[in-house]
Amino acid sequence: MRGRTDVTHRHWLFGDQLGPHFLASHDNGPGRDAPVVMIEARSVFRRRRFHRAKAHLVLSAMRHRAAELGDRVRYVRAETYRDGLREAVGGASVTVHHPTSRAALGLVRSLDTVRVLPARGFLLPHDAFRAWADGHDAKRLRQEDFYHWVRRELDLLMDGDAPAGGRWNHDHANREAPPRGADTLGAPKPYRPREDAIDDEVRADLDRWEREDGIAFVGRDGPRLFPASRREALSALRRFTEHRLAGFGPHEDAMLAADPVMSHSLLSSSLNLGLLDPAEVVSAAQDAFRAGRVPVHSAEGFVRQVAGWREYVWQLYWYFGEDYRHRNALRHEVPLPEWFLGLDADAVTARCLSTVLAQVRDTGWTHHIPRLMILGSHALQRGWDPREVTDWFHRCFVDGYDWVMLPNVVGMSQYADGGRMTTKPYTSAGAYIHRMSDLCDGCAYRPAERTGERACPYTTGYWSFVHRHRALLAGNQRTARTVRQLERLADADAVLRAERERGEGPP
Numbered sequence: 001m002r003g004r005t006d007v008t009h010r011h012w013l014f015g016d017q018l019g020p021h022f023l024a025s026h027d028n029g030p031g032r033d034a035p036v037v038m039i040e041a042r043s044v045f046r047r048r049r050f051h052r053a054k055a056h057l058v059l060s061a062m063r064h065r066a067a068e069l070g071d072r073v074r075y076v077r078a079e080t081y082r083d084g085l086r087e088a089v090g091g092a093s094v095t096v097h098h099p100t101s102r103a104a105l106g107l108v109r110s111l112d113t114v115r116v117l118p119a120r121g122f123l124l125p126h127d128a129f130r131a132w133a134d135g136h137d138a139k140r141l142r143q144e145d146f147y148h149w150v151r152r153e154l155d156l157l158m159d160g161d162a163p164a165g166g167r168w169n170h171d172h173a174n175r176e177a178p179p180r181g182a183d184t185l186g187a188p189k190p191y192r193p194r195e196d197a198i199d200d201e202v203r204a205d206l207d208r209w210e211r212e213d214g215i216a217f218v219g220r221d222g223p224r225l226f227p228a229s230r231r232e233a234l235s236a237l238r239r240f241t242e243h244r245l246a247g248f249g250p251h252e253d254a255m256l257a258a259d260p261v262m263s264h265s266l267l268s269s270s271l272n273l274g275l276l277d278p279a280e281v282v283s284a285a286q287d288a289f290r291a292g293r294v295p296v297h298s299a300e301g302f303v304r305q306v307a308g309w310r311e312y313v314w315q316l317y318w319y320f321g322e323d324y325r326h327r328n329a330l331r332h333e334v335p336l337p338e339w340f341l342g343l344d345a346d347a348v349t350a351r352c353l354s355t356v357l358a359q360v361r362d363t364g365w366t367h368h369i370p371r372l373m374i375l376g377s378h379a380l381q382r383g384w385d386p387r388e389v390t391d392w393f394h395r396c397f398v399d400g401y402d403w404v405m406l407p408n409v410v411g412m413s414q415y416a417d418g419g420r421m422t423t424k425p426y427t428s429a430g431a432y433i434h435r436m437s438d439l440c441d442g443c444a445y446r447p448a449e450r451t452g453e454r455a456c457p458y459t460t461g462y463w464s465f466v467h468r469h470r471a472l473l474a475g476n477q478r479t480a481r482t483v484r485q486l487e488r489l490a491d492a493d494a495v496l497r498a499e500r501e502r503g504e505g506p507p
Contacts, residue, residue, distance in 0.1 A: 010035045010074075010089055012096040012114070014104065015058050016401065017274045018065045019230055021120055022097055028117050030095050036073040037094060038066055039084030045215050048391070049341075052206060052217035053225075053364040054398045059202045060228040061273050067198065068229070081107060089113070100314075101402040102322055121274050122314050123154060123282075123307060129315040141316065141421070144169065147308035157286055157296075157303055164289065165296035169304065173297040176250040177436050184259035187247050190266050191239035193232045195224050218343050218396065219361050226269045226365075226398055233267075233275035240265045241284045242293070249298035253369050255437035257355050264367045265302065268399035271310070282307050305368075316411070316421065317403040325387065327410055329418030330469060332383040336392060339506045343396065348506040350457050352439035353378060364398040369436070371397075376413030377427040381461030382504070383468070386416035424478040427465060430456035445507075450495045457499075457507035463489065464499035 011030035013022060015038075025032040040062060045055055066075040078084035085094070091113060098119035099105050108114045118125065132149055133141055148168055151157060157164040178185065209215040227233040248263040256262065270276045282303050289299035317324075339347045345358035356370040366375075371393070379389045390409040394400045411421030430447025434440040440447050445456040450463065466473060466486050473479040486492060 009115070010037050010092060010094045012037045012039070012085070012094045012108075013065070013073075014096070014099055015040075015062045016100055016272060017097055017121065018061055019121070019233075019274045019277060021277045022274055029097075029120075030117070033072075034095070036069055037085070037088045038062060038073055038075045039081050039088065040075070040077045041079065041081045041084060042077070042209070042213070042215070043080045045209070045217075046213070048395055049216050049218055051219040051360075051364045051396045051398070052221040053219055054396070054400070055206060055217060056199070056202050056221050056224060057226055057228060057269060057364075057398050058273070059205070060199050060224060061275065063198050063202065064229040082111075085111070085114075103402070121271075121277065123150065123278050123311050124315065126315070126318055128153075130319060133315075133319055141319075142423075143308060143312045143421070146312050146315075147304060150307050150311060151303075154282075154307065156282060156307055157289065157300060163300075165300065167300075170249065170297035170300045171304075174249045174252050174301045176254065178251060178254040178256050178438065182256070183438075184256060185247065185251055185254075185262045187259075187261075187263040188239075188243040190244065190261055190264075191227075191232075191236040193224060193227055193235075199224055199228075218341070219364055222362065225363055226266065227275060230275050233270040233273075236265075236267060236270060237276060237281060237284055240267060241288045245285060245288055245298055245302060246294040247298070249295065249301040252301055252367075253436060255352075255367075255369055255374075255433075255439055257351075257437075257439055257441075260359050260363075260366060260370075262367070266365075268310075269365075271306070272399045272401055272404060278306050278310065313407045314403055316407045320407070320417075320420075324410060324417065325390075325406060327417045327420075328386055329416055330383070330414075330472075332380075332414070332416070333385050334383045334504070336379075336384055336388045337504050337506070341392065344506070349444050350507045351441075351443035352433050352437065352458070353507060355439055360396055364396065372413055372426055373428060373432065373436075374439075376409070377458065378461065378507070380414055380425060380427045381458070381465045384414075386410055386414040389414055419476075424476060425465075425469075425473075427462060429459040429462040431459070433458060450489075451491055451498050455495075455498050457502060460495050460499040460502065461507075463492070463495050467492070467496055 009031065011034045013036055023030060066073050074088045076084040076088045078087060093113050095115045095117050096108050097117045099108060108116055227236050244263050251262060267276060267281060271278060285299050285302050288294045289296060343357055343361035345354045345361055348354035348357060352374050356366055356374045359366045386409060390405050393405045393409055394402060407421060410416045412426065415425040434447040446454045447456045447459060449455045450459050463486060466482055470483050474483040
């Protein structure tokens with residue numbers, strides 16, 4: 001039958017290919033009843049120091065999927081993928097869907113017995129994106145242009161040829177600061193799973209690895225907060241679209257210390273584990289809008305995150321090539337300090353950074369604005385090596401994968417590609433954090449102060465960054481005004497001196 005693989009071929013599922021769409025037999029999928037192989041490779045955790053909650057989630061999700069598949073799956077625990085595949089199938093042939101990292105793709109392509117099938121878990125094939133990108137300025141591919149195209153291609157939130165609500169982008173309505181004096185937005189609680197015996201087994205194994213095998217983790221592994229099965233992921237999707245999506249849009253860029261989740265979906269880890277297909281996720285959001293349950297700006301803001309940004313990042317990861325990993329346009333080479341690598345939030349005085357770093361330590365998650373404007377901005381201001389920053393985000397976030405973090409950090413957060421993805425570096429002085437959050441309340445520093453004991457490290461860091469890269473920024477129409485502001489600062493020398501004296505210790 002056309003598009004079907006021989007049923008005798010075993011099919012290999014990676015740990016981020018866990019939904020039913022990875023075993024569907026149509027469109028060059030595996031055989032309908034093909035035996036399945038899954039491999040738990042301990043070397044992944046031995047090589048790098050991952051967040052323990054992330055390790056727990058990935059292993060729990062893999063083992064839950066294996067339990068669902070029952071006798072159909074051969075689940076092997078081995079030191080490496082090569083060892084596991086040898087144990088599982090010997091020299092027999094296997095198929096596998098295109099993996100999500102270059103390293104994994106290189107591995108499967110190096111094995112003569114493995115046949116690589118097209119990628120799944122995304123909205124568009126690579127060839128379609130490449131054709132679109134090749135028709136644009138490949139040196140400066142803009143997400144907004146891609147977003148318009150993908151909306152048209154998928155007929156997503158469209159009214160004929162026009163975008164629903166009359167605008168492609170409702171970002172203007174989705175940048176509200178949190179209400180002053182409010183500790184929370186009062187959004188309905190997100191879905192949270194219940195742990196089971198599989199989670200108990202995973203936690204015992206992680207304890208043993210740390211105790212006996214010398215495998216180390218960072219962060220804390222409390223009760224599992226994110227779905228580890230298809231059933232749980234669908235429950236989380238329903239909870240979000242039925243009760244939380246309506247309130248998502250206006251405050252999606254806001255930050256509150258006591259309400260880190262607000263109305264965010266918490267679906268990124270489920271999407272990136274393959275438990276949810278992005279097509280069903282954006283369809284659910286569109287259906288909620290069409291049914292009148294959510295306003296257009298909330299539906300559009302969420303769809304833009306999935307069909308716009310997530311898909312864009314996935315496609316650029318492959319389109320830009322491996323050399324993109326080594327881009328460092330700003331020549332930032334400072335190694336990450338130990339307090340940051342170890343998620344030592346208690347060592348940090350600045351309340352915004354301490355709060356967000358503690359969220360990462362305790363949960364392995366924050367939403368996109370703390371990632372970009374607190375964590376990423378601090379790294380950018382301090383001139384940290386973008387490759388180390390990318391690796392840190394990959395290891396420390398439950399939804400972090402190489403394809404996710406490489407474009408997000410190199411392109412968006414650290415501007416290491418020199419503007420190939422974005423039109424300017426994303427960093428700010430303390431005033432932005434103060435406007436968009438309550439994280440400055442009760443802090444030892446003051447966002448408006450540039451010198452003295454209470455000078456905000458984000459404010460001095462911002463002006464130091466502008467000074468360091470003033471030639472580059474002066475030539476960018478979006479940042480040239482900032483350079484002129486620096487030149488008019490009467491206390492510029494004192495600000496730069498304060499930043500130098502602060503050094504590399506925690507702010």
